[in-house]
Amino acid sequence: MGETILTMTGIQKHFPGVHALKNCQFELKSGEVHALVGENGAGKSTLMKILTGVHKKDGGKIVFMNEELTNLTPRQAQDKGISMIHQELNLMPHLSCAQNIFISREPKRGGIFTDDRKLNRDARELFQKLGLSLDPKTLVGNITVAGQQMVEIAKALSFQSKILIMDEPTAALTDKEIDDLFRIIKALKTQGVGIVYISHRMDELMKITDRISVMRDGEYIKTVATKETSTDEIIQMMVGRPIYEPPKSETSAKNEVVLSVENLSTDRLFNVGFSVRRGEILGFAGLMGAGRTEVARAVFGADPIHTGEIFVHGKPVRIRAPQDAVRHGIGYLSEDRKQFGLALGMSVEDNTVLASLGRFSRLGLIHLKKTAEITQEYVSRLKTKTPGIKQDVRNLSGGNQQKVIIAKWLVRDCDILIFDEPTRGIDIGAKSEIYKLLHDLAGSGKAIIMISSELPEILRMSDRVAVMCEGRITKILEAKDCDQETIMRYATMQEETNQKGEMTRE
Amino acid sequence: MSENQSIAHDKKKRTLFFSGQALQKALAFVTLVILVLFFSLASPNFLISDNINSILLATCVNGLLALGVTFVIITGGIDLSIGTVMTFSAVVSGVLVESFGIPLWLSVLICVAVGGVIGTFTGSLVAYLRIPAFIATLGVMMITRGLSLVVSGASPVYFPTEYKEIAVGSVLSKLIPGFNLQNGVLILFLCAILASIILNKTILGRYNLAIGSNTEATRLSGVNVAGWLIAIHTLSGLFCGVAGVIISSRLGSAQPALGQGYELEAIAAVVIGGTSLSGGQGTISGTIIGAFIMSVLTNGLRIMGVKQEWQTVVIGLVVILAVFIDIYRRRRQKI
Known part of the structure; x- marks a missing residue:
């Protein structure tokens, strides 16, 4: 492990109604694999999105290679050498590996023609550096998810990245592919790249990381050296909440x-x-x-x-x-209310009776008085806050939208x-x-x-x-x-x- | 909690302020009135009963097609085959009259039914085979255009003269002397009332709006979305059939080469009437207003001596303007 290349201190972030990051810190050395762990919603992604310029921080300081970064944009972060490999890969399946790696940075000849020979040569060089036997001309859509991940890593390297953030990189990989990935991670370490490794898999963390930082509820908890800790200790830090929830x-x-x-x-x-x-x-x-x-x-x-x-x-x-x-x-209330639960442009009444219209109609004609009555009944029973049953559900708050969906299934019995x-x-x-x-x-x-x-x-x-x-x-x-x-x-x-x-x- | 409510209220106020769909419908209506006033002032020949009658009659076919396709567009779909389906239904019933001498009342029923059957077919392509509506209906458009020529032997099919009565006769003038409203116009208005009831008061109409508003949420509410989509296309097909009766009655014949281009005029009328091409919103009254705007424009420009080529250009511009207004208000609504 080399010298410290990144320090984030006192990072604050607010989203409407949520204090997402409270005084968070993070540190990364060159040639280090540093795990960032925490439950869903602990703030890992938000912290990394601030580092990559996707979100603006509300407070705190980021120092990278002895330079303070302010008003970072995603493009700047990438140019400075901070790359992130997302869980959802961002590649274009109909382009080749090389074309994907150098998208928007194609080597040109005569100002307008792309120099495909140089493109493929540069890509092949990157692959060799990573010890990969991948043809740069293969279409990305024709290679495995693991292969695509390698292409993403190669792309990150082509930006001379000093920091590589990997979000759940092994989620879609087989055991063999994970071994390959770890081999590449080790190779990157020796080249002095600092790696932030986000994962839920404890066994992997123990195997590949040097240090582990734990976050919980938007707060930084602790950083420990992997050698000096255990899975149990990490899990305890991840879940240990101040409020004790007794079982029902x-x-x-x-x-x-x-x-x-x-x-x-x-x-x-x-x-x-x-x-x-x-x-x-x-x-x-x-x-x-x-x-x-x-x-x-x-x-x-x-x-x-x-x-x-x-x-x-x-x-x-x-x-x-x-x-x-x-x-x-059986009634299903989706996690994504807007996409799967509600017809947003329709009224509270329309949504409430949507699953049971058959009951409220004769010969196809809807009995509008009955649907209004039943909707009114459930609005008062569930204490749904709405200016009226004709109100578009789009204008209700999340909790009240949820009540409309509950009413829909209760009306359906x-x-x-x-x-x-x-x-x-x-x-x-x-x-x-x-x-x-x-x-x-x-x-x-x-x-x-x-x-x-x-x-x-x-x-x-x-x-x-x-x-x-x-x-x-x-x-x-x-x-x-x-x-x-x-x-x-x-x-x-x-x-x-x-x-x-x-x-x-x- | 009280905060929630105030948010809901705030949002309500804002939507009332430029209340989307109603606004565009009102706008369409005001446009229609302005057009009528403008042409009346511009030409003494515009607001006379003969010309009014001809405008009304000219609206019938386009209006009927537009009524049917309104339902399809509200689902978020499109139907390019309505014009040629109309022709095909008319040709089939005409051939049956000409070659087999079936009674006229039966030929009318067959004409409407043929439209319905093709609608069912189109609906199945879209709902069960999941072929994108644009392509599926483009295919059906070509199929029906070809079949019309096959069935008719590529020449017009003539109806007996009394067939003309259906569209240009006037039942109302017998009931109310002096009120010479042609049957075709009466049929258009009756169909519009029927369509309005279907859209606003029946399960089909409600599911239609729900599918257009959020297909997946509707499916997850246990609604048989595919089945209802087919029903909606069938309904649209039935309207094509009625339009087929009116157009062949007006012309006294079924013209197998006619029909293409009608679909775009009907879709234009629907869009001008404020029905959103992205689905979930739309009204029957808007569509009728839209259809009248189209025919008033065509008629008025013609009376003013504007060349036919330029009439088409103007209507094209109106369609673009209507869609722009729709998109513009949608964008503002999102904020």
Whole structure:
């Protein structure tokens, strides 16, 4: 490890209604792999977006190579040698590797013609530096995700990068590809590049990193040397919250199983099985990309399934499209309300009755008085704040939009409600209202599945918790056995689940 | 909490201030009135009953096509085949009359039904095979244009003279003497009322708006989106069939080479009437106003002696202006 090339101190960032970064710090040395870890929403991405000029900082200081960086733009950051490799790769599949690497910087001949020979030669040189046997003329769309990542790394190197930020670089890679990636990371280290490594996978962090910095709730917690720490210590730092959330004490769960799912597999899910009882709230915990939303969409018929059986009230049902799921009394409340939940340009009334228009009409004519009555009833029952039922839902706040969607499924008389991140983007006051609503719904005998990335929310609401990792359910925990650390352990169970998964696939 | 409410109120105020769709509809109506006033002042021959009748009659075919395609455009789709579907329905029913001597009332029903069947076909291409609407309907446009020529042997199909009564006769003048409103115009207005009821009061209309507003959310509400899309295209096809009856009745014949170009005029009328090409918003009254703006413009310019070439140029400019206003207010709404 060389000298310090980057210090960020006292970084502040506000988003509307959120204090995203509170006095954060970070330091990077040349030739170092420095892990940045924390739960979803801890502020890792925001901090890195400030470093790469995507977001402007509200306060604090960034010193890079003895120069203070102010008013950084993404282009400047790149030119100075700060590159980020995003989880979602930003390559154009119809262009070749070399064309992608040098996009907007093509070597020219005579001012207008691109010099393809030089382009490919330069790309090949970069690949050689990385020890890659990749033809620069291959179309990016024809190579594997791992290969594309290498192209991104080569592109970063072509900017003479001093700092390379990798966001979950191994998420889509096989074990063999991960080994290749690590080999390249080591090569970059010897060339003096400082690497910020963002990952949830504890085993990898232990293997490849030199230091680990932990963030939580927008705050910097601590930096430790990898050699002197353990997985347990890191997880403790990640979840250790000042507020202790006791597991749920009362339950309205009955014995009657309302929904059970067996051996559910899709492109991204492997042998998922669980059941929900009447009056129960089953929490789904896991890190981003663990497959929780995919489970919801598969059960609801929104995505095709390969294998699997679904039972509603003990009877096997075939769900091939959302309309089948709705017919069997399943309602889905998406995490993305605006894209998947609401017709934003339509009124509170239109949205409330959208799933049950058949009930309010005769010979195709809608009984407008009835729909107005029922909407009014649910507006007052759920205490939805709206100037009127004719108001466009676009003009309501997040919490009230959520209530409109809940009303939609209650009007439809669903027994099974799947809530995907029910409080995302909802302010704290409205959150507790949504929590109370969920409890009341369970109390009235609904079976509820609640997907959430916020562990305190999971602990506070769930009767049982299904923990997912990489498309599998790694454990279903009773509320009394739950605490944040146990859940995090099952949510990061890389090695074990991989082996299990391999065995079940064979 | 009170803060939430005040936000909702603020936003409401803002949308009321330049309340989008209503504004454009009002604008279209004001434009129509201004055009009528302008042409009345510019030419003494404009506001006389003969000319008014001819404007009304000229609006019928375009208006009927526009009514049907309004539903399709509200889903966020498009239908380029409406003009040739209209022709095809008319040709089929005409050939049945000419060659098999079927009664005229039956030929009318068949004409409308053929339009509906083709609409179902187009709808299936779009909803089940997921072919982009632009391409699918372009294909159907070419298919029906070709089939019209095949079925008719590429020559006009003539109807008996009494067939003319359907469009240019006047049932109303028998009920109210002196009120010579032609049947074609009456049919247009009746169809407009029907369309308005369908859009505003029925499940089909509600799903139509919902699909256009957010297809995925509608699907995830358990609505059979594909099925309703087919129903909507079928409805549009039925309107094409009615238009087929009117145009062949007016001409006394079904002209197999006619039809292309009508779709663009109908779409233009819909857009001028404030229906958004991105879907989710639209009104029937707007479409009717749009159709009248088109025919008043054409008629007025002709009376003023503007050459046909230039009439087309002016209408093109009006369409661009209408779409620009739509996009402009949308952009402001987002802020």
